[in-house]
Amino acid sequence: MENRLGAGQRSRVLVTGGSGFIGRRLVMALLAGGADVTVADRHEPSAPGVRFVDGDLRDPAVAAQAVSPGTEVIVHLAAVTSVLRSVEDPAGTYEANVATTAGLLELGRTRDVGTFVLASTNAVVGDVGAAVITEQQPLRPLTPYGATKAAADTAQLALGILRECPEPAVEADALFELAAVRLAAGDPYAAHTCYERALDACRRIGDSSGEAAAQDGMGRALHAIGHRGRAAVLHRRAAALNRELGDTWSLATALDHLAAVHYESGDLRAAQEHWLEAAELFARFDDQVALERHIRIRAALNDPFVKFRARTPDG
Secondary structure, three states, X not given: OHHHHHOOOOOEEEEEOOOOHHHHHHHHHHHHOOOEEEEEEOOOOOOOOOEEEEOOOOOHHHHHHHOOOOOOEEEEOOOOOOHHHHHHOHHHHHHHHHHHHHHHHHHHHHOOOOEEEEOOOHHHOOOOOOOOOOOOOOOOOOOHHHHHHHHHHHHHHHHHHHHHOOOHHHHHHHHHHHHHHXXXXXXXXXXXXXXXXXXXXXXXXXXXXXXXXHHHHHHHHHHHXXXXXXXXXXXXXXXXXXXXXXXXXXXXXXXHHHHHHHHHHOOHHHHHHHHHHHHHHHOOOOOHHHHHHHHHHHHHHOOHHHHHXXXXXXX
16 A cells, blocks of 8 residues: 555545545555545544544535645545435435536646545446456446446546546547536536537637537537527537538537427427428438437427427417
8 A cells, every 4th residue: 555655655645435334444554554644524533643524525615625735645435325315316416426526526636636546336337247347348327326426437537538638639528528427417517617618629629520519518508507598509500510511410419409499498480490400311320329319309390289389470
C-alpha cells in the first residue's frame, strides 16, 4: 500500500464511506502504510488518527470540505447499495451515486487530485450467467442501483479522458459520452453543460457535424428541463446544418426531436410536417434502429388526435 501511494511519502488520502465494512479495513491499511487519511462519512470512524468530515456528500459544502487542498488520492466508497431502496427511490439513488460522484470528480479535477479510485459493482453488467466478469463486459444493468453505478463508472472514464487527452477532438468525444450519461440518468442541466462544452470544442476544430450533434443534444436537454421554445430553435439549427452537410441520419434524428417538441407544445401541424419528413428519411436505412424509429413515428402520425389537430385551420 505504501509503495502504491507514493514510495514512502506520506500521501494524503480521502476515503468516502470510510466507516463502512470495507472502508474501515481500507483506512487501517492506509494508516499502516503511513498515509494521512481523511474519512468522509455520516458515522464517526473507529480508527484513531484520521481527519473526520461528518456529513452527506450530496451537500456541496461537505464535499468541498472533504476534498481539502493537497489531497492526492480519493477512494470513493460511499454509495446507496440497496437494490430495493434504488427501486423505491431512484431519484435519491441517482443523487447519491451519480451526482455525488460527478461532484467529487470535478473537485478532484479542479484541485489537482492525482488519483480517483471508484468502487464499482457487478450490478453494472447485469445477469451474465456463469460467465467470468471482466472490465470488457458490456454495461447492461437491470436495476436503478446498477444503472447509477454504471453511470458513475462512465463519468469517471469520460473525465479521465478529458484530463489525459486535452485535444479538442478527444475532449468533444468525451463530453458527448458524459452528456449522454447525464441525460439518461435524469440530469438534463448537467447534460446541457456538457453539450455546450462539446459545441465549443467542435467549433475550435471546425467540426460542423459535431456542432450539429451538440446543438441537437442541447435541445434535448432543454426539452427535458421544459424550455421548449429554446429547444425548438436548437433542433432547427441542427436540422439545417445536417441538411447542408448531407447527413441524412442526423437530419432525420433532429427532425424527430423537433417534432416531439412541437407536439408537446401543441403545434401539431408542425409536428406532423417534421415527423413525415423524418419517417421518410429513416425509411432509407436498412437497419433495426431505423425501422423502430420509422414505426414509432408512423404510430404517432396515425394518432387521430394528431391528424385532427393538424388538419384544423386554427390548430
